[in-house]
Structures are given as structure tokens and as C-alpha cells.
Amino acid sequence: MVSKISEGIEISVETFYQPDYSNPVSGEYMFAYRITIENHNNYPVKLHRRHWHIIDSNGTNREVEGEGVVGVQPTLQPGERYQYVSGCNLRSEMGKMHGTYLMENLLNKTSFDVNIPVFEMIVPFKMN
Template sequence: MVSKISEGIEISVETFYQPDYSNPVSGEYMFAYRITIENHNNFPVKLHRRHWYIVDSNGSNREVEGEGVVGVQPSLQPGERYQYVSGCNLRSEMGKMYGTYLMENLHSKSQFDVNIPVFEMIVPFKMN
């Protein structure tokens, strides 16, 4: 698991290889990741947008941007956490993701970026 705190928001990420949804012969590797977002500020926040960078070890890079996460724009009170699971497909056995969330301070209405730490996705048999 990797974690990072920026702008008072802690982002933790766990990754899981999904062998049942992968097809190595065709160069398809599926990973799930669980993200926990925790508000360490003394004000409530709302997540508006996500911006991901996906880097495959075969040299391909993708960007994904959009509203919310898994179809929602969660609000978090001080000390509250929100967790979700999503997935990513790679064309090689290793890759990484990182990015930002656009958040809003619900008291001041100001917006700010929160950094999502770099996390690796590696097929387990590749680590031997």
C-alpha cells in the first residue's frame, strides 16, 4: 500500500492483480485498485474531478479525466474517509498510475488539487 497526504487529504492505494480477467497470451493484464480518501482538514471537502496518468511498461501512456470517482462526487466531513474500488487494464505485465483529484473546500468554496501517489501494478509472477 502507498499513501500520501497533500492539502490535508490522505490518499492510500492498494492494488490487486486480477488473473481471472487477464489474458497474458493476448497481452491483457487487469488490475483492481482500492483507494481510501481521508479528510484531515478542519473543513468539509467535495471531490469534483479525477485526472489519471497510466504508464505501461511497454512505453504506452494514457490520460483519463472526468467527473468524480466511480460515478459519484463524494463529500467528506473532517476526519471522514471514503473508499472505492476501480480497475485498470494494461498491455504489459507492469505499469503504474498517478494523478490528481480536484477538491473543493465546502466552507470557502475554493478549489484545490490533491496528489494521488504513484502506485505500481505488477503481475505477481513477474516479481520472482
Template sequence: MVSKISEGVEISVETFYQADYSNPLNSEYMFAYRITIENHNNFTVKLLRRHWFIFDSNGEHREVEGEGVVGVQPVLKPGENYQYVSGCNLRTEMGKMHGTYQMQNEHSKELFSVNIPSFDMIVPAKMN
């Protein structure tokens, strides 16, 4: 698991290879990731948008951005956390992701950016 705190918000990420949803013969590798977002600020925050940078080990990369996460824009009061699971497909056995969340201070309505730490996605057999 990797974790990072920026702007008073802690982001922790765990990854899981999804063998049942992968097809190595067609260079299709599916990974799930669990993200925990914890608000360490003394004000309520709302997650408005996400922006991901996804890298395959063959040098290909792509960007994904949009509103919220898994169809919601969670609101976290001070000390609260929110957890969700999502997925990413790669064309190679290894890759990585990182990104940002655009968040809003619900008191001042000020927007700010929270860094999502870089995390690896590796087929378990490659780690031997």
C-alpha cells in the first residue's frame, strides 16, 4: 500500500491483479485498486473531479479525467474517510498510475488539488 498526504487530505492505495478478468494471450491485464481518502483538515471537503495518468511498461500512456469517483462526489467532514474500488486495464504485465483529485473546501468554496501517489500494478508472477 502507498499513502500520501497533500493539502490535508490523505490518499492510500492498494492494488490487486484480477486474473479472472485478464487474458494474457491477448495482452489484456486487469487490475483493481482500492482508494481510501481521509480528511485531516478542520473543514469539510468535497471531491469534485479526478485526473489519472496511466502508464504501461511498453511506454504507452493515457489520461482519464471526469467528475467524481465511481459515479459519486463524496463529501468528507473533518476526520472522515471514504473508500472505493475501481479498476484499470493494461496491455502489459506491469504499469503504474498517479493523478490528482480536484476538491473543494465546503466552507470557503475554494478549490484545491490533492495528489494521488504513484502506485504500481504488477502481475504477481512478475514479482518473483
């Protein structure tokens, strides 16, 4: 697991290879990731948007941007955490992701970016 705190928001990420949804013969590798977002600030925040950079070890780079996460725009009170699971497909056995969340301080209505740490997705048999 990797974690990072920026702007008082802690982002932790765990990754899981999904062999049942992968097809190595066709160069299709599916990964799930669990993200925990924790508000260490003394004010409530709302997550509005996400922006991902997905880097495949075959040299492919993709960007994904959109509203919220898994269809919601969660609000976190001070000390509260929110967790979700999502997925990413790669065309090679290894890759990594990182990005930002656009969040809003609900007290003063200002927006700010929170950094999502770089996390790796590696098929388990590549680690031997």
C-alpha cells in the first residue's frame, strides 16, 4: 500500500491483480485498486473531479478525467474517510497510475487539488 497526504487529505492505495478478468495470451491484464480518502482538515471537503495518468510498461500513456469517483462526489467531514474500489486494464504485465482529485473546502468554497500517489500494478508472477 502507498499513502500520501497533500492539502490535509490522505490518499492510500492498494492494488490487486484480477486473473479471472485477464487474458495474458491476448495481452489483457486487469487490476483493481482500493482507495481510501481521509480528511485530516478541520473543515468538510467535497470531491468533485478526478484526473488519472495511466502508464503502461509497453510505452502507452493514457489520461482519464471525469466527475467524482465511481459515480459519486463524496463529502468528507473532518476526520472522516471514504473508500472505494475501481479498476484499470493494461496491455502489459506492469504499469502505474497517479493523478489528482479536485476538491472543495465547503466552508470557504475554495477549490484545491489533492495528489494521488504513484502506485504500481504488477502481475504477481513478474515479481519472482
